[in-house]
Amino acid sequence: MLRSSFTVLFICFSLFTTLVNAQVNAIQNIQGRKIQSLNGKWNYIVDPYENGYYDYRHEPFDQSKSGTGGYFDDRVQKDKTELIEYNFDLSPQMNVPGDWNSQSAQLSLYEGNVWLRRKFDARPEKGKKYYVYFAAVNYEANVYLNGKKIGTHKGGFTPFQFDVTSRLKTGENTLILKVDNTRKPDEIPTVNTDWWNYGGITRDVYLAEFPDHFISDYKLQLVKGNNNLLSFSMKLADATAGQDITLSIPELKLEKKYKTDAEGKINDEFTWNNLALWSPESPKLYGVNIKSDKEDINDKIGFRTIQVKGDSILLNGKNTFLRGVSIHDENPLLAGRLRSEGDMRMMLQWAKDMNCNYVRLAHYPHNEEMIRLADEMGLMVWAEVPVYWTISWTNPSTYANAKQQLTDLIVRDKNRASVVIWSIGNETPLSDARLSFMKNLAETARTLDDSRLVAAALEVHRDGNTMILNDPLGEVIDLVSFNEYAGWYWGGTPAELVKYSFDIKYNKPVVISEFGGDALGGFHGDENTRWSEEYQEALYKNQFSMLSKISALRGVTPWILADFRSPRRQHPVYQNFWNRKGLISETGKKKKAFFVVKDFYDQMQTKYK
CATH class of the missing domain: 2.60.40.10 (Immunoglobulins)
Incomplete structure (x- = not known):
């Protein structure tokens, strides 16, 4: 029985490896190449039953003998007797890059399959190579060019591309994707998250031209x-x-x-x-x-160096304190992912307004443009993959998926000076299988890039008034980085936080990767009134008093810069599908706690000059 189970797991791993290898290796600096944008209006068809992919026996059309019959054929009626039950030309359009949840009220909470089609002209030249490049598609993409499948990709936040040299036509071409953002237990991330599962082609699409023997990396x-x-x-x-x-x-x-x-x-x-x-x-x-x-x-x-020495973080050899904040790839003012340089610059400028020198881009790879802006604006970056909460730790294909996403992130951003930390996960529960999974990811990160720090957002465990950090993963990573929510999910009122202390096993720099509490912007009460700005303000004041007891404290990233949307947050008055832990409200107004953080950062900047 054990041998049989191992065989099944090995087959799963082999299938996933084959799937990933169907695409060419990642291409560095796509913006620096000869590219044709395929952004714009795409026709779409919502397909919750996957009628366009499976026949009535649930066999994939693209694996049939004819290789036809699916929506990827993009058929149009040529004779009035012909039966065709879809029509891209008459279907609505959405903006790409963009997600379907924010572009259609009907699809606000939709998770499932949507077909998207774009027609474009091309003039391929002999002796050149051509790739269709996607900066991100959430989550699983089946990609077809001119009716033929060119590849499949899993992972909602990293780029991928397929060689279309032999399939590209002179003149009009048709690019069709079946995009599925259904949450599944064996995927990365898994079914349980605390952010909006925006589906669609959420970042840029290009047709890229290369010579033979081109520089890929x-x-x-x-x-x-x-x-x-x-x-x-x-x-x-x-x-x-x-x-x-x-x-x-x-x-x-x-x-x-x-x-x-x-x-x-x-x-x-x-x-x-x-x-x-x-x-x-x-x-x-x-x-x-x-x-x-x-x-x-x-x-x-x-060019810069980043390293740890004892309990210090050294930037260019100088002791530094990471004055940070966490950020989601979402515009609080306009539903959906950050759409443009202006959106991204706004978020990073808000962080700088708080005197941050550092941001945690959680809980998945953000847009490449965000990292380049951080380079330009002078913000160090914690970059993360969505190994989040409870993953299928013993499934080889799940690990292969996580490793591929981490690899794609590092390949894409390894030339960005702003990136100082590769994070391999967030709040993962202790077990031997999880430790093996995470240790292997840490080794992968160091093998791909040994010039940066490797971290993960760990969890603390409590014994009375003591918060204990003894996660064995702490031996592997470079920082003692952990989340704690004293004063919100446990620990009493904000005033009671001063009674807590820390027992940290490892002699490494301590970075608090998350802490905070919710406040509905504009709602006021005393400091013991949940959801009020005053409660959040008092929580932050007492958090900083509590955290200052940690002699090795070298950074914090409060959760979070701005309110963000989450289906988990359902209180009809205070949340209404919003996580309200933002230091800035969904209207862009700074809450009282914002200024508490800024005051603390002003002190840290003076201390670490």
Whole structure:
């Protein structure tokens, strides 16, 4: 029986690996390539029974002998006797990027399948390669071009792409996706979350053109702990040796010439002594150019080091305190994901208004543009994958999914100076299976990128008035980072918080990754009145008094910058499908606790100058 179960698990893992490998490896810096936007109005068909995917025997149309019969055929009636039970041309449209929940009142709480179609013109050239690139689709996407399946992808927040060179036509092309945002117990994240499950093509879509032997990936960063030793790596999309590559930073008069090895790769370390280092106070970015005989790629990259030493966090070798706040990828003022640079800049500027030097982008990878803005605006970033709460720890395909999402996040953002922490999960319960799962993710993160810190949002356990942190994962990660909600979910009133103390097992920097409480913006009472701004204000004042007892405290990210939507939050007066823990209300008004946090950060900035 045990052998049979293992065989089934191995088959599941193999199937998932095959699924993931159907797409090419991630492509670095898609914005720096020759791209054609496929954003805009897409026709959509809501398909809760998946009529467009399965026949009446529940067999997939795209796996039938004919490979036809599904909505991906995009058929139109040619004869009045012909029976066709769908029509994209007559169906409504939605904006892409965008989610269906915020664009149709009928679909506000919808979880299920929606078909989306976009027609576009292309002029493919011989000798070129073409990829359809999606910055994010939530959650599972079956992708078809001109009636033929080109691939499947799982994961709602990381980019993916498929080679369409052989299927792209000169003239009009039809791109169709079946998107399914149904929550499932073996997926990442799992069925139980505390944010809105926005379905759809939520980020940019491009048709990208490349030469043969193109540069698929590169990294240029300082080696951890060394402020003038640069590490450069690069690889071609295929294993082609002898390709001439030039790396240059014109402002530094830096130019290095290389030839690719037998695997189409370059790996080098070299010293450069006059670098201006990136920091929140001086977010210096350099123009970087990587050139081959067929490509000329430009990027903006900052250089800094981040490491821990004892109970200190060192940015560029200097002791620092992470003055942070958590942020969801959602606009509180306008339902849906952050849609534009303006939306993202607004959220990050709100954090800077509170004197933050750091943000936790929870609980999943945010838009790449958000990370680039953090580079520009001078905000360090905690970047996270949605290994959230209770995952199927023993399912190999679930682990493979989590590993792939972490890999895609790191590949996408490893050149961003702002990213200082890779987070492998949030509030995961203790067990041997979970520890093995998380340790393997931590090892993956370090293998892919050893220049940053690895963390996770752990949980504390209470014994009387003592909060205990003894999670064995703390041995593996670089920070003692944990969530605690004293004064809201437990611990009495805000005034009672001062009686609590901490017992922390590990001699590492302590970062409180979440704390806080709800307040309905504009609702007032005394400091013991739940949901009032005064209660939240008192909670924060007493939290900072309590947390200041931790001698190794080196950062905090209160939960959360702004109120956000969540189906879990159902009180008809105070919540109404909103999590009200924001320091800013859904109208953009700063609550009283916002200013408590700012005062504390002003003190920390002075202390750590």
